Amino acid sequence: xxxxxxGPVPGCPFCEGPGGRVVFEGAxxxxxxxxxxxxxxxxxxxxxxxxxxxSDLSAADRVLCMEAVAVVEQCLRxxxxxxxxxxxxxxxxxxxxHWHVIARFADDTHFPGSVWAPVQREANAAQEASVAAxxxxxxxxxxxxxxxxxx
Numbered sequence: 001x002x003x004x005x006x007g008p009v010p011g012c013p014f015c016e017g018p019g020g021r022v023v024f025e026g027a028x029x030x031x032x033x034x035x036x037x038x039x040x041x042x043x044x045x046x047x048x049x050x051x052x053x054x055s056d057l058s059a060a061d062r063v064l065c066m067e068a069v070a071v072v073e074q075c076l077r078x079x080x081x082x083x084x085x086x087x088x089x090x091x092x093x094x095x096x097x098h099w100h101v102i103a104r105f106a107d108d109t110h111f112p113g114s115v116w117a118p119v120q121r122e123a124n125a126a127q128e129a130s131v132a133a134x135x136x137x138x139x140x141x142x143x144x145x146x147x148x149x150x151x
Contacts, residue, residue, distance in 0.1 A: 009050045014096040019046050023139050026151030028061065029068055031142065033135070034100075038123050039115055040132040041076055041103035045069050051097040054089060064151065069099045071145045076103040079138035080131060086114065103131070 008015035020032030029047050036042040045068045051057060057065060073085050082103035089099045102115055107124045110117050 007050070009096070012050060012096050013094055014046050014098060015050050019044060019094075019098070024143050024146045024151070026068075026146065026149075028064060029151050031068065031072055031146065033139070036115065038109045038128070039102060040128050041080055041082070041135065041138075042115070043072050043076070043101045045072060045099040045101060047097040052091065052095045054097060056097070064149075065097075065099070067149065068146060068151050069101055071149075072101040072142060075138050075142040075145065076101065079134055079141065083111065088114075105131070 010016075013019060018030065018032055020034040022030055022032055023043070024031040027048070029045055032044050032046060034042040034044055045065065047057070047061075047065060054062060054065070069087065073087070076082060076085055080103050083106045084104045086102040086104055087099060088102075089097070091097065100115075104111055104115075105124075105127060106112075107121070107127055109119050109121055109123050111120065113120060
């Protein structure tokens, strides 16, 4: 049995706003680019309806959601060749279902720790600028791939 609600929840930032710069908007979910300092390739797949937990979705919607996460991950890998992709669906601060999809690089400020771990080193401005310069092509590919499905 699913527990997702169909209406927005007052006070929920993902019900009341996009949660970042919208890259793709579908009937069931959106993909946004998050403005996270030091992490230029930080995206979120946000479920449109308010649901606190992944298991609140139907089996079909869980598959659809993870397909979108996989598309975002694949585009990041193909265009940026990161050291690792981090996926997370914590929801402790914002209990509205969303997946973080983050390209990580060996010289980013927190690697190999999570983006929420303590800083390991100073920012590499050249690396961040190089990644940011490749985002338009990456996002065009992401939009094209997501647009072929019923997201």
